[in-house]
Every structure is written in C-alpha cells, then in structure tokens.
Amino acid sequence: MNGLVLGGTSSGVGKTVATLAVSVALEDAGLTVQPAKAGPDFIDPSHHEQLLGRPSRTLDCWLEGEDGIRRNYHRGDGDICLVEGVMGLYDGDASSTAMVAEALGLPVVLVVDASAGMESVAATALGFERYAEAAGREVDVAGVIAQRCHGGRHENGVREALPERLTYLGRIPPSEDLEIPDRHLGLEMGEETGLTAEQLEAASEHIRVEAIRELAEPAADAPSPERRPETGARVAVASDRAFCFAYPATLERLRSRAEVVTFAPTADDELPACDGVYLPGGYPELHGDSLASSDALDELGDRAEEGLPVLGECGGLMALCEKLETTDGESHEMSGVFPAEVRMHDRYQALDHVELAAKRETLTARTGERRRGHEFHYSSLTVGRDARFAFEVVRGDGITDERDGLTEYDTLGTYAHLHPESGAFDSFLEVL
Known part of the structure; x- marks a missing residue:
C-alpha cells in the first residue's frame, strides 16, 4: 500500500x-x-x-x-x-x-x-x-x-x-x-x-x-507478527461517549485472542457476563449524571470487589474512583473501587509520553517490566492513605508523587494510555 x-x-x-x-x-x-x-x-x-x-x-x-x-x-x-x-x-x-x-x-x-x-x-x-x-x-x-x-x-x-x-x-x-x-x-x-x-x-x-x-x-516492510494463542476468555469493553478512546489495534488484539463484547455504562442496565473488563479513556466528566446512576457501573464495582480483573485507562481510572467533581462544582458518585476522588481543572494537568516501571505483578506487566504510553488529562486525583500503586513513573507525571497504576483487588487504573505493541494487553489477557 x-x-x-x-x-x-x-x-x-x-x-x-x-x-x-x-x-x-x-x-x-x-x-x-x-x-x-x-x-x-x-x-x-x-x-x-x-x-x-x-x-x-x-x-x-x-x-x-x-x-x-x-x-x-x-x-x-x-x-x-x-x-x-x-x-x-x-x-x-x-x-x-x-x-x-x-x-x-x-x-x-x-x-x-x-x-x-x-x-x-x-x-x-x-x-x-x-x-x-x-x-x-x-x-x-x-x-x-x-x-x-x-x-x-x-x-x-x-x-x-x-x-x-x-x-x-x-x-x-x-x-x-x-x-x-x-x-x-x-x-x-x-x-x-x-x-x-x-x-x-x-x-x-x-x-x-x-x-x-x-x-x-x-512503506518499509514490516516484520512478521508474533503469533499468540487464543485464551478462551470473554472481555467486556466499555464503548460509549464517556469511554471512546480505544485504539483500533487494541480492540483487534483483544479480538484476536478473546471474545469481545461491548457495553455502554451510560446507558446499559447490566454488565455483560465476562472474565475481565476494559474501561478505555474518554469523557466521563461530561456524563457524570449518567454514570452516577449507572447500574452497570455499580455492578462493575461489586464484581471488582469479588476479584473480576478490571483495567481502566484515564477516563476508566476516573470511573473507578469514589467521586468525580467537575469544574463547576458538581459532584458525581463513581464505582468506588479505588480510595480516591477526582477533580476536573480548566487547564490540563499532564501531557507527555510516559514510561512506567512495575513495582509489583499487575494486570499489564510483571514485576520489573516497563510499559510506554501517553497521558493527557485535565483531572487530578486525591488518593487515600491506604492507596496502593503498581508503577513508578520513569517519564511523565502519573497520578501522584511519581507513581501511577492504582491497584485494588484485581483492578488496575492508570492515567497512561497504552498501545498493544507495548505488550500490556497480552499481559492482561493472560491473567484472565
């Protein structure tokens, strides 16, 4: 081509x-x-x-x-x-x-x-x-x-x-x-x-x-892709106006190794039956009322407590926190998985390519592995004293104090958007 x-x-x-x-x-x-x-x-x-x-x-x-x-x-x-x-x-x-x-x-x-x-x-x-x-x-x-x-x-x-x-x-x-x-x-x-x-x-x-x-x-020729086996897992991917930042290559990688079902947290009554959930980034701050009353998001919070693996990126991370406050002072309850609250700002809080180093085994990396991604967000998080983080930030801002990757149960939330070429989504699939 x-x-x-x-x-x-x-x-x-x-x-x-x-x-x-x-x-x-x-x-x-x-x-x-x-x-x-x-x-x-x-x-x-x-x-x-x-x-x-x-x-x-x-x-x-x-x-x-x-x-x-x-x-x-x-x-x-x-x-x-x-x-x-x-x-x-x-x-x-x-x-x-x-x-x-x-x-x-x-x-x-x-x-x-x-x-x-x-x-x-x-x-x-x-x-x-x-x-x-x-x-x-x-x-x-x-x-x-x-x-x-x-x-x-x-x-x-x-x-x-x-x-x-x-x-x-x-x-x-x-x-x-x-x-x-x-x-x-x-x-x-x-x-x-x-x-x-x-x-x-x-x-x-x-x-x-x-x-x-x-x-x-x-264009220059491409090396042959590494063939990876199907997992037999079923992944639920949030897809609506609140969660609309997913790379096509990510969905292709998930579909190549698992069954993918989509759901709309702003509209759907139920979380689909699944072995894991992916919440991409997007604009949850523009749909606070719908997410606060979302039965699917409430169910996701309950299932996360039971050990269902959930991966949230940026907007997905925000939806996994306890509360989201908009710039006009409105407050919306989120799923409450992480001991953290989100606040929106008029000016962006981070914009950079990032690199994260895993401090512990997590959904997207083994201990010691590094993942490269990108962050761009207008929100900040206030985290509880008992919050746990999976990554040290090698490059970028992360969530707080050069840390990223809030983790609770088998749920991971990061500000970093990752591409499947990083290996992150293969790691995610292999733990389901």
Whole structure:
C-alpha cells in the first residue's frame, strides 16, 4: 500500500482539514483511502473514521517502536494511506511526524498556511525541506498543500515560487466553515463536528489528485507478527461517549485472542457476563449524571470487589474512583473501587509520553517490566492513605508523587494510555 505523510509547519495549521479534503478528493477519484495518524491522539482519527468509515491507524514511535509502527501500518487496507502528522513536522522528542515518516520511509507533503503569504510560503516549505539534510534526517519533503489559499493571483504566486523539487499539490480555500471547534482535550470528536460532506467536497476541488497519487510510495516492510494463542476468555469493553478512546489495534488484539463484547455504562442496565473488563479513556466528566446512576457501573464495582480483573485507562481510572467533581462544582458518585476522588481543572494537568516501571505483578506487566504510553488529562486525583500503586513513573507525571497504576483487588487504573505493541494487553489477557 503506497502512502504519504501530511506534515504541518506547526500545530493549528489545518492538517486535519487537509487530510479530510485530500481523502475526499482521492475517494472521488475511485481510490480507497486508509487513514492513519502520527502520534497518540484519539480525536483526529475519529474524524478520519467518521468520513471514511474505516479505522485510522495510530503510528507512534514511543508507543510502538519502529517495528510496531510498520506492523500497524500494514494492517491497514486501501489503495493509498494518508498519515496525518502531529504538531509541526519536526516537533516532539519521543515521536514526531518526521520520525514516523523516517520509520515508514514515506515522503512528506507539507501543509503550509498561505493566508498571509505567497513567495514566503515557498520559502517556508524550502526551509523545512533543507532542514532535514542539515539535521542529518532522512525526511523527504516532496510536496506542498497551500492551506487557506485563495485562487487566482494568490494561488499562482505560491505555485510559481516553489522550487521544482517541491511539487505543488493544490490548495484549500479559506473558510470559517472548515474550522473544527476545540474542546478541552483537543478538537471535537468526529461524530460531533459541524463539517459536512458538502463543505469537504468544496475543500477538495482544488486538490491535484494525480500528482498526489504519483508522489505516494510503498512503506518499509514490516516484520512478521508474533503469533499468540487464543485464551478462551470473554472481555467486556466499555464503548460509549464517556469511554471512546480505544485504539483500533487494541480492540483487534483483544479480538484476536478473546471474545469481545461491548457495553455502554451510560446507558446499559447490566454488565455483560465476562472474565475481565476494559474501561478505555474518554469523557466521563461530561456524563457524570449518567454514570452516577449507572447500574452497570455499580455492578462493575461489586464484581471488582469479588476479584473480576478490571483495567481502566484515564477516563476508566476516573470511573473507578469514589467521586468525580467537575469544574463547576458538581459532584458525581463513581464505582468506588479505588480510595480516591477526582477533580476536573480548566487547564490540563499532564501531557507527555510516559514510561512506567512495575513495582509489583499487575494486570499489564510483571514485576520489573516497563510499559510506554501517553497521558493527557485535565483531572487530578486525591488518593487515600491506604492507596496502593503498581508503577513508578520513569517519564511523565502519573497520578501522584511519581507513581501511577492504582491497584485494588484485581483492578488496575492508570492515567497512561497504552498501545498493544507495548505488550500490556497480552499481559492482561493472560491473567484472565
């Protein structure tokens, strides 16, 4: 499967809209697009899936390693893969867009904001292209998409200023309708956005499809995946608007080794019969009333006390605590498994790639093993004196005092989102 990486000059340049517009243009030309996202984000991939109807692949050097990135890329299926970048092309010490492009050996299309420039847009793009060589990086900046660019003289000025080695791949016209609203964890989820098919069709009209198709190249080969046996277990996975941050690769790994059933804690009356529960991250703070009255969440708390293995990540961790307090002072009872209370803040409390070292045997790691993940949350926890932790934080913030992984009974809750390439979910399955 040939592919391209859509990198940006900075955050906020319009990479998501550019990725969606190029996807529409390619699909209209009869090509099947496999979306992907550089970095650990859950929100941009939700926009890809909402538009294209297929899961977006998460590609992150820290979470997966180069071999894991290549395996995850090749699990996709399509005529062409579009990898949306994260932040600016070279930004990020643990995993940048440039690192992902290098790992896959794919060319980069640079998305440049042209709203206030013409020849300067070309100068900016040329600087990004030359920086790779100066920094000793194997990054091929091969083309440019002009974001927020008018037609006529404006477009001609950008295109004619580009050197021959930077292919002009089209423009996206300026439009307030093409701005995706922010929410405290980032952009709104794909199913909530106001972007319409008509707006994206209009944005895609000036994309040079054939030039993009010719620029795409095959990605580096992937090593063979390690075959792991089925467990015969049944895993219940929370899936609703409160718990919507699960990597497609995680669900694929669970389904490859166990039976997976989903449930909606905000709506379902009962917890499905199962051997273990996975509570992904999401927005429990936006659904406090529903979770406080959730029979399924109450039952989960009772079953956890009986020894049912439960794994909660970020939002899942929050739901396993005693109480959740929102920024407007409302308080909601949660399942009460952990002796801790959650408080939401107006500003994020942690944002980083993380590394955790297991102090004791736990659901996702043996004693001494390390797990790499990602944390991004606006909440903090006040923990009881009897709280127990499974991990020391090697990198990142964790829950408190360089510790993460609250543990009680056979339940584990962390602020870290983990990818299956870390080995965490195989460890989880093998204890069920």
